[in-house]
Amino acid sequence: MRLEDAKKDHYRKLAKEQGYRSRSAFKLIELNQKYNLIKSNDNILDFGAAPGGWLQVASKLVMPKGKVIGVDLLPIKPINDNVTIFQGDIRDEKVVNNILNEIGRKVDVILSDIAPNISGIWKIDHNNQIDLTRLIINRFPDLLEKNGGCLLKAFDGPMLKPLENELRKNFTNVKLIKPKVSRNASSELYIACRNFR
Numbered sequence: 762m763r764l765e766d767a768k769k770d771h772y773r774k775l776a777k778e779q780g781y782r783s784r785s786a787f788k789l790i791e792l793n794q795k796y797n798l799i800k801s802n803d804n805i806l807d808f809g810a811a812p813g814g815w816l817q818v819a820s821k822l823v824m825p826k827g828k829v830i831g832v833d834l835l836p837i838k839p840i841n842d843n844v845t846i847f848q849g850d851i852r853d854e855k856v857v858n859n860i861l862n863e864i865g866r867k868v869d870v871i872l873s874d875i876a877p878n879i880s881g882i883w884k885i886d887h888n889n890q891i892d893l894t895r896l897i898i899n900r901f902p903d904l905l906e907k908n909g910g911c912l913l914k915a916f917d918g919p920m921l922k923p924l925e926n927e928l929r930k931n932f933t934n935v936k937l938i939k940p941k942v943s944r945n946a947s948s949e950l951y952i953a954c955r956n957f958r
């Protein structure tokens with residue numbers, strides 16, 4: 762077995778043992794330990810949330826009073842009393858407007874682990890993933906509290922630098938990182954941002 766597959770298997774097993782719905786849960790645990798983005802009593806919005814590993818992690822981190830909202834194209838099974846789930850395509854403006862109406866306030870942290878269907882053609886996948894991430898960023902003024910933070914998945918490639926530059930204009934602190942759980946060969950990385958201006 763290749764080292765990469767062995768690593769994937771290890772985290773899949775660990776997720777099962779610890780009751781997480783995806784091995785992605787360990788990415789959020791690791792990145793939050795590093796950047797301390799999600800705190801007790803925060804309100805969180807998670808884009809591309811199915812099957813719900815990040816929602817499970819965030820739900821625990823924001824206790825006792827924080828709330829978590831998750832949205833995905835796919836259905837997500839209920840998680841906890843402090844988690845609200847929306848199903849829809851975030852490319853449809855109405856889906857995000859609907860979430861905004863329901864929550865009636867801005868959130869402290871925005872998460873996105875969003876990934877389009879993978880075609881296997883790197884350039885297309887990179888473009889599609891960055892387009893989705895940009896849609897989310899464009900709604901930050903409506904969705905994110907001043908001084909809020911975000912953690913965003915991004916596929917590496919030529920469109921990443923302009924996206925990073927835009928984030929640097931809007932946040933005082935921006936870091937790019939590849940968590941241990943991500944496969945080395947994948948072009949996936951995460952952008953952690955603090956203090957939305």
Ligand SMILES: C[S@@+](CC[C@H](N)C(=O)[O-])C[C@H]1O[C@@H](n2cnc3c(N)ncnc32)[C@H](O)[C@@H]1O
Nearest residue numbers: 783785809811812813814815834850851874876
């Ligand atoms: C890597 S998975 C997220 C895993 C999740 N963070 C977890 O811990 O379980 C990426 C998700 O993005 C969702 N997605 C992709 N395009 C979307 C869109 N246009 N609107 C909403 N969700 C989308 C996919 O359905 C998929 O569930």
